Amino acid sequence: MNNYTPIQADWLSKTLAGLIGGALLSFSIIGLFAWFGPSGLSSPLSNTELLWKTQFNMWLSVPIWLLILSFSYLFKSGAQAWFYLLSASFAGYAILAILRGLL
Numbered sequence: 001m002n003n004y005t006p007i008q009a010d011w012l013s014k015t016l017a018g019l020i021g022g023a024l025l026s027f028s029i030i031g032l033f034a035w036f037g038p039s040g041l042s043s044p045l046s047n048t049e050l051l052w053k054t055q056f057n058m059w060l061s062v063p064i065w066l067l068i069l070s071f072s073y074l075f076k077s078g079a080q081a082w083f084y085l086l087s088a089s090f091a092g093y094a095i096l097a098i099l100r101g102l103l
Contacts, residue, residue, distance in 0.1 A: 005076060013078020015069075021085025022068035028092025030061045035100060 034057045039045065045053065068085070075081035 007074065008077045010078030010081075011073075014072050014075060014081045017075075017078060017081035017085050018069035018072030021082060021089060022065050022072060024089035025068055025085055025092060026061050026065035028089050028096060029064055030057050031096050032092065032099075033057065033060070035096065 034053070039049065039053070072081050072085065075084065
C-alpha cells in the first residue's frame with residue numbers, strides 16, 4: 001500500500017560521494033560559469049579583470065561543493081549518491097567540452 005523506502009544511513013559512502021563526486025560536479029559547474037558566464041574567458045580581458053574573474057571562480061567553487069556535500073545525505077543510498085553525482089559531473093564536463101569545441 002505504501003511504497004515508502006527510508007533513507008539508508010550509508011554515512012561513509014555518502015560522505016565520500018559528496019566529497020569526490022561533489023568536487024567534480026562543482027568544478028564542472030564553475031568551468032561552465034567561467035567560460036560562458038559574463039565576459040567569459042574567451043573574450044579579451046585585462047590582467048585585472050582576469051585576476052578578479054579567476055579569484056571569484058576559485059572562491060565560488062567551495063560553497064557550491066559544500067552545498068552538494070550537504071545534499072548528498074538525502075540520497076536513499078550511497079550507491080545512488082555515487083551514481084547521480086558522477087553522472088551529473090560527467091554530463092557537466094561533456095557539455096563543457098562540447099561548448100568549448102564550438103568556440
